[in-house]
Amino acid sequence: MTGKKKISKGNIERLLNEWSQEFTVFVPSQENGVATLAKWGGGDTSFLAWYRNTITPAKANFFPPMEEMFSFRKDREGYHIELPPTDERKQLIFGIRPCDARALAILDMTFKDAYEDPYYLSKRNNTVLIGLGCLNPYDSCFCTSLGISPAESTDVDLMLTDIGDQFLIEEITQKGRELIATASGVEEATEADEGKAKEVKEASYKKVAKKIETEDIKEKLLPAFNNQDYWERAAAKCLSCGICTFLCPTCYCFDINDEMVKNQGERLRSWDSCAFPIYTKMPMENPRVEKWRRVRQRVYHKYEFYPMSFGVIACTGCGRCIRQCPVNWDITQALNGLPAKI
Amino acid sequence: MTIADISHRRKFLKTGNVYLPHTAKIEKIIDETFGERAIRTFHFNFKDEKLREEFTFESGQFAEYSVFGIGEAPFCISSSPTRKDHLEFAVLRIGKVTNALHRLGVGAEIGFRGPYGNSFPLDLLQGENLVFVAGGIGLAPLRSLIWNVIDNRDKYKNVDIIYGARSPSDLCFKYDLDTWDKDKTVNMVTTVDRSDESWTGRVGFVPKVLEEVAPSANNAIAIVCGPPIMIRFTFPVLEKLGFNPEQMITTLEKRMKCGIGKCGRCNIGNLYVCRDGPVFTYAQIKSFISSEY
Numbered sequence: 120m121t122g123k124k125k126i127s128k129g130n131i132e133r134l135l136n137e138w139s140q141e142f143t144v145f146v147p148s149q150e151n152g153v154a155t156l157a158k159w160g161g162g163d164t165s166f167l168a169w170y171r172n173t174i175t176p177a178k179a180n181f182f183p184p185m186e187e188m189f190s191f192r193k194d195r196e197g198y199h200i201e202l203p204p205t206d207e208r209k210q211l212i213f214g215i216r217p218c219d220a221r222a223l224a225i226l227d228m229t230f231k232d233a234y235e236d237p238y239y240l241s242k243r244n245n246t247v248l249i250g251l252g253c254l255n256p257y258d259s260c261f262c263t264s265l266g267i268s269p270a271e272s273t274d275v276d277l278m279l280t281d282i283g284d285q286f287l288i289e290e291i292t293q294k295g296r297e298l299i300a301t302a303s304g305v306e307e308a309t310e311a312d313e314g315k316a317k318e319v320k321e322a323s324y325k326k327v328a329k330k331i332e333t334e335d336i337k338e339k340l341l342p343a344f345n346n347q348d349y350w351e352r353a354a355a356k357c358l359s360c361g362i363c364t365f366l367c368p369t370c371y372c373f374d375i376n377d378e379m380v381k382n383q384g385e386r387l388r389s390w391d392s393c394a395f396p397i398y399t400k401m402p403m404e405n406p407r408v409e410k411w412r413r414v415r416q417r418v419y420h421k422y423e424f425y426p427m428s429f430g431v432i433a434c435t436g437c438g439r440c441i442r443q444c445p446v447n448w449d450i451t452q453a454l455n456g457l458p459a460k461i
Numbered sequence: 462m463t464i465a466d467i468s469h470r471r472k473f474l475k476t477g478n479v480y481l482p483h484t485a486k487i488e489k490i491i492d493e494t495f496g497e498r499a500i501r502t503f504h505f506n507f508k509d510e511k512l513r514e515e516f517t518f519e520s521g522q523f524a525e526y527s528v529f530g531i532g533e534a535p536f537c538i539s540s541s542p543t544r545k546d547h548l549e550f551a552v553l554r555i556g557k558v559t560n561a562l563h564r565l566g567v568g569a570e571i572g573f574r575g576p577y578g579n580s581f582p583l584d585l586l587q588g589e590n591l592v593f594v595a596g597g598i599g600l601a602p603l604r605s606l607i608w609n610v611i612d613n614r615d616k617y618k619n620v621d622i623i624y625g626a627r628s629p630s631d632l633c634f635k636y637d638l639d640t641w642d643k644d645k646t647v648n649m650v651t652t653v654d655r656s657d658e659s660w661t662g663r664v665g666f667v668p669k670v671l672e673e674v675a676p677s678a679n680n681a682i683a684i685v686c687g688p689p690i691m692i693r694f695t696f697p698v699l700e701k702l703g704f705n706p707e708q709m710i711t712t713l714e715k716r717m718k719c720g721i722g723k724c725g726r727c728n729i730g731n732l733y734v735c736r737d738g739p740v741f742t743y744a745q746i747k748s749f750i751s752s753e754y
Binding site: 191 | 477478479480481482484508527529530531532533555556559570572688689714715716718719721722723724725726727728730731736748
């Protein structure tokens with residue numbers, strides 16, 4: 120008796136079906152070769168074999184690329200404002216990786232800060248996270264440098280580890296404990312199962328080869344802020360396409376715009392990016408019109424400013440910004456290449 | 462005297478969905494300046510009578526104003542909380558939302574979210590000599606504070622106001638300038654960059670005139686607002702006059718969307734103009750101001 124549970128891979132389909140009674144279940148899915156989280160339609164658990172990580176991070180389930188904030192309507196009395204209908208059904212995300220689960224904890228800080236963001240937090244409070252340990256990290260992953268172990272997480276409700284034909288289940292939260300208390304196919308794990316899980320986690324940790332030096336990063340970044348020459352060279356090949364920020368699990372910048380036809384309209388928010396010059400453009404001034412200033416902003420926001428505001432680095436080393444960059448821009452090179460402390 | 466970090470003075474009033482605007486009606490429009498980049502002051506009141514009674518704000522705070530269907534933009538509240546009949550904001554016609562605002566007439570309905578941000582630290586200004594330095598529409602946020610000070614005149618010592626604009630016809634709030642000019646408890650200095658036949662007053666850029674007026678830094682606080690270029694050239698003059706970075710207060714403007722520290726774009730270093738400002742001491746922003754503002 121280890122106090123931990125396990126479930127055989129063959130029972131996952133039944134488990135997901137059971138959970139679908141109560142939740143809208145999301146699982147890794149592939150469409151036109153793009154891995155995303157999609158609604159579980161039943162039957163297909165093939166993702167258990169191919170899944171490494173989704174291209175779009177789980178943040179999209181809480182902070183969608185485009186979202187209606189409210190609608191408005193004009194009549195003789197003036198404008199009337201109405202909130203969109205909310206989806207009361209709870210969502211369950213199956214298979215979230217430790218890097219992406221940590222990213223949600225980081226996003227929580229911004230969306231709870233000062234004024235609470237009702238759109239993000241209502242979805243966040245209505246969601247259960249089932250983590251799945253990552254055993255096959257990419258070359259571009261560097262989560263271990265950010266204090267994350269690819270197959271361990273306490274940022275989820277339940278954490279699953281692949282131990283061959285079965286998953287070891289760790290109950291992280293009370294919500295998680297309740298979730299599997301009544302689930303069918305769940306067995307008690309043995310000490311041998313737990314030993315196997317430990318081996319798997321350690322092996323996975325060792326596979327993360329890419330590293331950044333985070334220990335004195337703050338001290339190195341501060342004096343480098345005005346090193347224009349360094350940032351110009353670092354930014355040289357960037358295309359300002361913004362894909363690094365859209366796919367980043369901790370990037371949260373957004374735009375707000377109105378759409379209106381005749382007397383009816385909506386206020387919409389959509390993802391935005393510090394990579395775009397228009398992002399900071401004012402009619403008569405633009406503080407970041409040069410590309411190197413925008414590249415510098417992305418690096419500093421994650422590694423200097425966010426830690427100053429919230430005490431954590433706003434990066435989980437998921438590697439998406441490196442994998443998906445059309446010109447192989449690599450944030451770890453920009454960080455590791457910083458001039459040494461004087 | 463020392464004004465430490467004033468950002469923690471921000472207040473966050475949490476009431477429901479912070480993104481939902483109140484509706485308000487424009488009651489009066491004043492043409493401040495004319496031409497391609499005209500400036501207008503809008504007087505408005507909330508439609509909801511209860512809110513009209515309960516609404517409070519402090520000098521220096523701003524709000525997100527919207528023209529439904531066009532979008533939102535941030536402007537400071539340019540009236541003083543000591544004068545509660547209505548609220549005011551001033552708009553330079555230059556972009557999408559400001560053009561839409563200028564197309565509105567009296568009676569039109571706008572959206573309003575706020576007040577947001579911190580405010581001028583009145584308690585620290587009390588008992589001090591105040592030096593106001595403003596350029597163009599940058600007088601708008603300072604105007605809220607100036608009226609606040611004048612309405613409680615005995616709480617403050619000397620008041621100097623140095624205000625300038627590109628040309629005589631670009632001067633805003635001329636009705637206030639006249640009143641302050643006649644007010645014997647206020648030293649009002651108005652200047653223009655380029656004069657015309659109508660102008661008999663001072664000519665010269667604001668930082669240069671500030672240097673000529675040379676207010677003492679003793680027990681004084683300078684409050685500065687204007688176009689970024691004016692702000693950049695004013696701080697060194699104040700330093701020369703003996704003001705330390707903590708005796709210099711400014712209120713900044715950046716592109717904003719949310720107004721509440723989330724959408725990301727208005728940062729100066731780790732500070733968000735909306736969340737940690739818009740009122741800052743020069744000491745707070747000194748290391749970033751040369752390169753990002």
